Amino acid sequence: MNINGVEIDDTFAEAFNMRGTRVIITAQNLKWAYHAANAMTGFATSVIGCGVEAGIERELNSDETPDARPGVAILMFAMGSAVLMKQLETRMGQCILTCPTAAAFSGIEGDKETVTPINLGKNLRFFGDGFQISKQFGGKRYWRVPVMDGEFLTEETTGMVRAIGGGNFLILATSQPQALAAAEAAIEAMKKIPNVIMPFPGGVVRSGSKVGSKYKTMFASTNDAFCPTLKGITNTELSPEIESVMEIVIDGLTETDIRKATKVGITAACELGAANGIKRISAGNYGGKLGQFQFHLREIMSEITA
Amino acid sequence: MSALTFTLKTQPKQSVDMSPITPDLLADKSLAEIQAIPLQCGNQQLRADALFEITGSDSSQLVIHSSEKLNYLGAKLGLKLKSGNLTIHGNTGAYLGLQMKSGAITLHGNAEAFAACEMAGGLLHVHGNVGDFLGGALPGNRKGMRGGTVIITGNAGDRAGDQMRRGMILIEGNVGSYCASRMLAGTIGVMGKMGVYLGFGMRRGTLLLFNSPALSPTIQDCGSHTLPFLKLMFKSMRGLPSKFAQLENNRVRRFAGDAAVDGKGEILVFGE
Structure with missing residues (x-):
């Protein structure tokens, strides 16, 4: 040919069976959404040395995100669910929680057979030291964690799929x-x-x-x-x-x-x-x-x- | 199929327990069976057709022409069927929508105390006023409303949202005293004026206000803020048949308390 x-x-x-997830990251503007997303997907080229492979999937307009702010969707892949969950939690804590104005939301939803809920901000809430607040909208639980720039807002879980x-x-x-x-x-x-x-x-x-x-x-x-x-x-x-x-x-x-x-x-x-x-x-x-x-x-x- | 309609023949002298008349309990029943349902009226039992003119056949779209003597209307609605609509014309007694789980109740009239008591889901829409303990717990119980949405176009009495656990109460008019007292979580919105002792013993939860409240010293000012989570809340209200569906501005003044009970509740006031 x-x-x-x-x-x-x-x-x-x-190619290989992996586990994948998507996270929607929003911020005050695209510049800060990218700062958060670049940090979160940094040092994630190969599962061999990084645990996960991650990257930015695409930009999102404010009418495509849950909190009506501009954002980006990132995808993250790992060889097993345990590694993926661990890496997601660590990266959320060090890259999204820390990034000014950034918020994180679930990027994959679906029926129980194909989509497994995994922790997104579920454990980050403890950073709030008792001042964290849970709110439920449309059957989804969100956490509001007080931080120095205001409030860190995150959905409790996102979805993990076979990838x-x-x-x-x-x-x-x-x-x-x-x-x-x-x-x-x-x-x-x-x-x-x-x-x-x-x-x-x-x-x-x-x-x-x-x-x-x-x-x-x-x-x-x-x-x-x-x-x-x-x-x-x-x-x-x-x-x-x-x-x-x-x-x-x-x-x-x-x-x-x-x-x-x-x-x-x-x-x-x-x-x-x-x-x-x-x-x-x-x-x-x-x-x-x-x-x-x-x-x-x-x-x-x-x-x-x- | 026309809606199954109950119309009071005469005003009952004593209060009637209407809890057997819901879309759940009437499904699959023939008209004759429905007519024969015993209803507790004061100290006696009466057949349903002794109190009501019963017409129509679609029990999933139940209509009741009511009076304030009818209590427990729509109680446990949606517990079995997970759907069903109840439309009520006229006033109702106490315990409207007690422990309802899903479906919708629309009341064109006023309700007395304990509307939405221990409600778990669905929509209760009152075009009128409600009495005390809206969304509260049954006397002696420790948890009130735990899900669903309540919309009151008129006013609510004292203790609205007392011991409320989850869900949303939106009041377009005024509320009495002790609004959100002992509240455990959930959201209450009040567009009109409030009585005294707002958020008394409030532990968690959110109170949205449009007028400056008079607050007790144990509820403290945390300053003005633009809160991103409010955008999510407004989005979740978009489809509701209420003035709350049009909210846009997420700039609020935040008060926290009730510190007397080590509470982490919040009172958010728009326009400050």
């Missing part, structure tokens, strides 16, 4: 600036897709990994087959003209969301085409043995989407 001179590999991305993490694709180009330009174009397009985040810095990761290492203590190490400077001395995946590879990792609430984001991202990268040095699109997998989901690139790119 070839799109605009870009070869699409006959391979697949391997998918680790969808990905690789952009192979003839130079580093060209590879990055294509990755940036892909991210810009993918940001418009709901229910997904690309958790790495700017949405792009350069240090793709393989399982295992020559060092006993390391369980993952650099993906040498895709390292352009090792082309001559390793069992390379790269043809001679490839000088740089960028990866985009996608976490999403459902399989369909990741498929959509993958397609939109690859399409945007391919629009730059061979003329701009984009040569190949590939994907990372572990031979299909580890992950519960496989996203076959050619299948996704030939799908007709509405």
Whole structure:
């Protein structure tokens, strides 16, 4: 398969079952909503070292938020529910409770079979030292915690759902600036897709990994087959003209969301085409043995989407 | 199907316990069965059709033409069916909507004491005045209203919201003395004037006022504030058939107390 001179590999991305949640963060204005959201989703690129993978899903107008202030929706993913709950609570306490004017609300609601309620501000209320006030509106419980800028307002719980993490694709180009330009174009397009985040810095990761290492203590190490400077001395995946590879990792609430984001991202990268040095699109997998989901690139790119 | 309608034939001389006449209890009953329902009137039992002219058939939309001799109207409404509407024309006696759980009661007239007593859910809408202990607890009990919404277009008597536990009482007119006394939680709004001893023994809960109250020394001024949670509260009131549905301004003066009982309740006054 070839799109605009870009070869699409006959391979697949391997993805995993995760747990995900959404939190709506509002503030006096977007500037402070972003300060809160950036703190909350900071140091959350990969579950390996950060516990969770998190990112900003989209901006919300004041008519889309519960308290009629501007805000952002963030998504947070972890390998298990216990880690997700722990990380959510810690990050709420250090990043939202502390941020001037910020408030937090549930971003996922639904029936009991698919959505599990998890603590959002439930335990943060104890910061109020007895002065905290609970209020119920429309069957939902909110907490008002007195703080130095006024009151910190938070919903008691948000919803946790089964989600998918680790969808990905690789952009192979003839130079580093060209590879990055294509990755940036892909991210810009993918940001418009709901229910997904690309958790790495700017949405792009350069240090793709393989399982295992020559060092006993390391369980993952650099993906040498895709390292352009090792082309001559390793069992390379790269043809001679490839000088740089960028990866985009996608976490999403459902399989369909990741498929959509993958397609939109690859399409945007391919629009730059061979003329701009984009040569190949590939994907990372572990031979299909580890992950519960496989996203076959050619299948996704030939799908007709509405 | 027309609404099942009860119309008093004559004014009863003694008070009548109307608790057997609710949409819940009348569902699946034939007209003959309904006519034969025994109603306690003073020290005697009377058949329903001895007191009322009964017409129509839809018991889920019950209509009662009432007088102040009829007590316990709409008691335990929605306990079984989780729905049902009761419309009342004329005045009613005490305990209107006692322990109602869901559905709606609309009263076109005045109610006496203990309206919405120990109410748990649903909507009680009174186009008129109510007596003392609105949303209170049965005498001897320690918790009053614990859910639902009460809208009073007229005035309420003394002790409105006494020992109230949860839910919302919105009074568009005036209230008597001891409003929100011993309140445990929930929200009371009063658009008109208040009597004395407001929030006496109040532990938690929110009182929304539109006029400056005279407060006891154990309820203390915490200054003026713009409170974000009020936006959520106003949003939850939007659909209500009340003047409260139009509230916008979340700038209030906050008073806290009653410190005499180590209370954390709040009295929020708009326009200050």
